[in-house]
Amino acid sequence: MHPPRILLGVNIDHIATLRQARGTRYPDPVQAALLAEEAGADGITVHLREDRRHIQPRDVRLLAEVLNTRMNLEMAVTEEMLALAEEVRPAHVCLVPEKREELTTEGGLDVVGGFDLIASACQRLRAAGCDVSLFIDPDSAQIDAALRAGAPTIELHTGAYAEAKPGSEAAIAEYERLSAAAIHAVSAGLVVNAGHGLHYHNVEAIAALPGVNELNIGHAIIARALFVGLKDAIQEMKRLIIAGQEAGLMAALDAHEHEHEDEHTHSGCCSH
Numbered sequence: 001m002h003p004p005r006i007l008l009g010v011n012i013d014h015i016a017t018l019r020q021a022r023g024t025r026y027p028d029p030v031q032a033a034l035l036a037e038e039a040g041a042d043g044i045t046v047h048l049r050e051d052r053r054h055i056q057p058r059d060v061r062l063l064a065e066v067l068n069t070r071m072n073l074e075m076a077v078t079e080e081m082l083a084l085a086e087e088v089r090p091a092h093v094c095l096v097p098e099k100r101e102e103l104t105t106e107g108g109l110d111v112v113g114g115f116d117l118i119a120s121a122c123q124r125l126r127a128a129g130c131d132v133s134l135f136i137d138p139d140s141a142q143i144d145a146a147l148r149a150g151a152p153t154i155e156l157h158t159g160a161y162a163e164a165k166p167g168s169e170a171a172i173a174e175y176e177r178l179s180a181a182a183i184h185a186v187s188a189g190l191v192v193n194a195g196h197g198l199h200y201h202n203v204e205a206i207a208a209l210p211g212v213n214e215l216n217i218g219h220a221i222i223a224r225a226l227f228v229g230l231k232d233a234i235q236e237m238k239r240l241i242i243a244g245q246e247a248g249l250m251a252a253l254d255a256h257e258h259e260h261e262d263e264h265t266h267s268g269c270c271s272h
């Protein structure tokens with residue numbers, strides 16, 4: 001049976017970045033979200049940062065009213081953010097680490113170190129009806145802690161892979177970490193999403209990882225949309241994701257067949 005196709009969550013933070021740069025009312029991320037849905041986005045991701053550098057609480061509240069798909073609200077584990085999520089009740093909340101001075105999210109959430117706080121946040125968010133995901137590095141201790149904390153979903157931070165020079169030892173090692181983490185998490189019963197720094201040249205490999213449910217992509221899509229429009233930028237990304245998923249499935253099938261051939265050879269089942 002063919003597994004469900006990988007979903008695409010479009011992150012619209014960077015539409016809001018442009019708006020905030022001038023303090024204007026345009027471009028409106030809410031308008032972008034509706035266009036993204038029309039283009040085939042399976043969900044809309046927004047990161048409400050504590051410093052409000054792009055998305056504003058008004059955007060989150062309006063999106064909750066108008067989205068036809070579902071909102072994935074990325075936020076830090078703070079009382080202020082938890083109270084907002086409890087008020088708005090987005091379909092998904094992804095807990096992320098946050099530093100004021102960072103250019104973008106650096107590293108995953110330390111679920112092991114902040115276990116009590118994170119477990120209690122998961123409990124509150126689930127009581128509010130949100131699916132909770134934890135944005136973590138591809139690390140088995142963090143995955144096991146996410147499971148114990150009561151998060152049904154994780155999002156693997158692909159930033160280190162995206163930043164490594166393509167084909168380099170670092171990129172290969174990081175890809176292997178992501179692959180092992182995806183296998184570990186899926187076999188533990190977690191839903192596995194991935195994202196950060198994904199673009200048109202690296203997304204196929206990430207979509208080929210075993211068992212991925214959804215990819216969240218923002219910066220590359222919004223940047224490409226400047227030249228080709230949001231609809232084409234999203235549809236191009238979706239085509240690459242499908243191609244990557246198909247390639248991953250073919251590779252898994254090949255590996256499975258080889259395993260069987262080896263078993264038959266070693267058991268001597270086919271020798272006469």
Ligand SMILES: CC(=O)[C@@H](O)[C@H](O)COP(=O)(O)O
Nearest residue numbers: 013047074096103104105196
């Ligand atoms: C958590 C994550 O990976 C994204 O939300 C990313 O942080 C995009 O937003 P920024 O550009 O604010 O980092």
Ligand SMILES: NCC(=O)COP(=O)(O)O
Nearest residue numbers: 011195196197217218219
């Ligand atoms: N969680 C990752 C995300 O939402 C998008 O990150 P990016 O594509 O803007 O780097």
